[in-house]
Amino acid sequence: MKKIFKSIRPSPTKKKISFLKSKTETAKHPLHIIPFGGCGEFGMNLTCYVSNKRFIVVDAGSVFPEAKKLGVSSLIPHVKHNFPKLGKLEAYVVTHGHEDHIGALAFLYNEMPAPIYATPWTAELIKRKFERYNFAKPKIHVVRAGDKVTCFPFTVEYIHVNHSIPDACALYIKVSGAKVFHSGDFKIDKTPPDNKKINYKQIERIKNEGITALLTDSTNSLSPGYGPSEMSVVKPLEKVIQRHKDGRVFIATFASNYWRVKSIIDICHRLKKKLFIDGRGLNDSLSLAEKIGMLKVPKDVLVTRQNLSKVNRKNLVVLATGSQGEERSSLYRIANKEHKLFSVDKNDLFIFSARAIPGNEKGILKLTDEILREGASIVNAKVNPDIHVSGHAYQDELKTLIKLVKPQYYIPVHGTYSLLLTNANLAQEVSRTIQPVLLENGEDILISNDKVTKKKNVKLKFERYYVDSESNHPISEETLNERLQIGELGLVNVFGVMKAQSKKWLKGPFLEFKGLSKTGNAKNANLPQKVQQEFMKELSAYLAKKKTVKTKEVEKESIGILRSVLAKFYNKRPVVLCKIISV
Ligand SMILES: [Zn+2]
Numbered sequence: 001m002k003k004i005f006k007s008i009r010p011s012p013t014k015k016k017i018s019f020l021k022s023k024t025e026t027a028k029h030p031l032h033i034i035p036f037g038g039c040g041e042f043g044m045n046l047t048c049y050v051s052n053k054r055f056i057v058v059d060a061g062s063v064f065p066e067a068k069k070l071g072v073s074s075l076i077p078h079v080k081h082n083f084p085k086l087g088k089l090e091a092y093v094v095t096h097g098h099e100d101h102i103g104a105l106a107f108l109y110n111e112m113p114a115p116i117y118a119t120p121w122t123a124e125l126i127k128r129k130f131e132r133y134n135f136a137k138p139k140i141h142v143v144r145a146g147d148k149v150t151c152f153p154f155t156v157e158y159i160h161v162n163h164s165i166p167d168a169c170a171l172y173i174k175v176s177g178a179k180v181f182h183s184g185d186f187k188i189d190k191t192p193p194d195n196k197k198i199n200y201k202q203i204e205r206i207k208n209e210g211i212t213a214l215l216t217d218s219t220n221s222l223s224p225g226y227g228p229s230e231m232s233v234v235k236p237l238e239k240v241i242q243r244h245k246d247g248r249v250f251i252a253t254f255a256s257n258y259w260r261v262k263s264i265i266d267i268c269h270r271l272k273k274k275l276f277i278d279g280r281g282l283n284d285s286l287s288l289a290e291k292i293g294m295l296k297v298p299k300d301v302l303v304t305r306q307n308l309s310k311v312n313r314k315n316l317v318v319l320a321t322g323s324q325g326e327e328r329s330s331l332y333r334i335a336n337k338e339h340k341l342f343s344v345d346k347n348d349l350f351i352f353s354a355r356a357i358p359g360n361e362k363g364i365l366k367l368t369d370e371i372l373r374e375g376a377s378i379v380n381a382k383v384n385p386d387i388h389v390s391g392h393a394y395q396d397e398l399k400t401l402i403k404l405v406k407p408q409y410y411i412p413v414h415g416t417y418s419l420l421l422t423n424a425n426l427a428q429e430v431s432r433t434i435q436p437v438l439l440e441n442g443e444d445i446l447i448s449n450d451k452v453t454k455k456k457n458v459k460l461k462f463e464r465y466y467v468d469s470e471s472n473h474p475i476s477e478e479t480l481n482e483r484l485q486i487g488e489l490g491l492v493n494v495f496g497v498m499k500a501q502s503k504k505w506l507k508g509p510f511l512e513f514k515g516l517s518k519t520g521n522a523k524n525a526n527l528p529q530k531v532q533q534e535f536m537k538e539l540s541a542y543l544a545k546k547k548t549v550k551t552k553e554v555e556k557e558s559i560g561i562l563r564s565v566l567a568k569f570y571n572k573r574p575v576v577l578c579k580i581i582s583v
């Protein structure tokens with residue numbers, strides 16, 4: 001035993017040599033760490049590691065935009081202009097398969113392809129994304145926890161961590177003497193659902209190499225103590241399901257949390273309930289687990305659509321998507337009587353085994369209102385906090401990782417500014433010798449000669465792109481603004497055919513109003529007609545003054561006149577489009 005321990009720990013002299021070596025190397029080519037997302041905000045995690053004009057991208061996530069009602073499903077960082085400045089892109093290195101870590105990858109890859117490194121579960125999720133967008137197959141190298149890969153000049157080692165999705169890993173990134181531990185999203189689960197604890201042995205070995213900087217997940221840095229284990233939800237959830245004897249049980253949870261899905265399958269098996277799984281995300285999660293060989297669903301638990309009518313309602317559990325009140329999700333359609341198979345019954349119980357993601361509260365309230373209106377009952381994490389746990393480290397878990405890794409510098413990532421700040425203070429609580437560094441999107445920190453410094457006054461600017469929820473096409477901020485303007489202000493379209501020489505209208509001009517009041521109010525009625533009359537009066541006066549006219553000039557003048565007439569009658573400046581054809 002002693003011998004093995006010795007071989008893992010480098011001898012003190014060896015350690016000295018490696019530090020000396022690192023100093024000469026780092027002097028030549030320092031490491032830059034530049035986050036393009038996730039630092040100072042939630043979601044859209046993307047961090048570039050750059051050295052000697054070569055770089056790797058760790059994670060490429062998206063975020064659900066606040067403007068989702070306008071037909072966009074996610075917001076992604078647009079780094080096309082910045083990436084070439086960094087040098088040659090060697091690889092995309094992915095920690096795990098949550099949207100805020102892989103949501104933008106397909107779009108980035110299409111613009112700047114490079115090999116993708118990901119664990120089996122993550123790789124499969126990435127592949128499916130490319131398929132859904134109809135993009136060409138990406139080049140993915142499947143790696144496993146414990147593997148070390150070289151993306152020259154970087155070496156990246158994968159370390160197993162616990163999280164609310166299978167196959168999540170932290171990364172140990174080494175380049176020209178700089179040694180960085182990038183935690184990714186993690187928690188330290190003492191009783192993990194897959195029985196695989198965080199790899200202490202591997203972390204111990206890495207620590208002994210002397211870590212320059214530790215980057216950690218700040219999501220729960222405000223939560224004191226140790227977070228409860230994923231397995232702690234099983235008994236409370238089972239109790240709630242078991243106690244409900246009157247009718248069906250509907251459970252909503254995050255589709256990506258395979259552990260929760262698996263627990264619900266096991267509970268149904270124990271309680272001899274029939275389980276119907278509804279929603280693409282959940283079925284995707286199950287088929288993925290079966291494909292990877294992680295799941296064997298006990299016989300007679302799952303019920304098919306065809307056999308649903310044969311199941312006693314009191315014996316049926318429905319696992320559905322829509323814990324965030326998302327429109328078009330399974331639960332939303334059930335609550336709003338739009339679902340083909342189910343509608344809410346007063347004897348039903350709805351369990352929300354999930355937390356409300358900030359920004360989604362209104363949607364969830366609307367959904368619960370619909371359910372309660374039908375007389376059904378609801379159990380959520382507010383009523384029973386034991387039915388959901390977070391997949392992110394609490395304060396004591398963060399401190400444990402700091403103690404395990406013993407970095408010289410501590411860099412909180414993945415969170416709003418206040419979360420980063422709180423997380424930074426945790427390092428000081430562990431040891432005064434660990435120096436916290438606050439890093440925000442676009443800032444550049446430099447690791448050279450085992451020292452971390454932040455480049456002053458450097459903040460790279462980069463755009464963000466939206467993804468259209470129907471077509472999945474990326475759309476720019478400018479395009480979304482056009483959509484916003486049409487939505488907020490309405491649109492008026494002018495169309496006409498004119499004889500250029502005589503300045504006579506052969507057709508029109510017609511005015512078409514979209515999204516504007518067709519009537520007006522009692523004081524100011526028949527607005528479209530009034531606008532039309534005034535517009536024609538002013539346009540005719542303009543044309544009368546002109547000897548000859550050019551189509552483009554008439555179009556320009558028409559837009560100007562119409563804008564001022566609309567402002568007068570509607571007290572609003574709608575979007576105006578004009579097309580005049582001259583013959
Ligand atoms: Zn995650």
Ligand SMILES: [Zn+2]
Nearest residue numbers: 098100101185
């Ligand atoms: Zn995350």
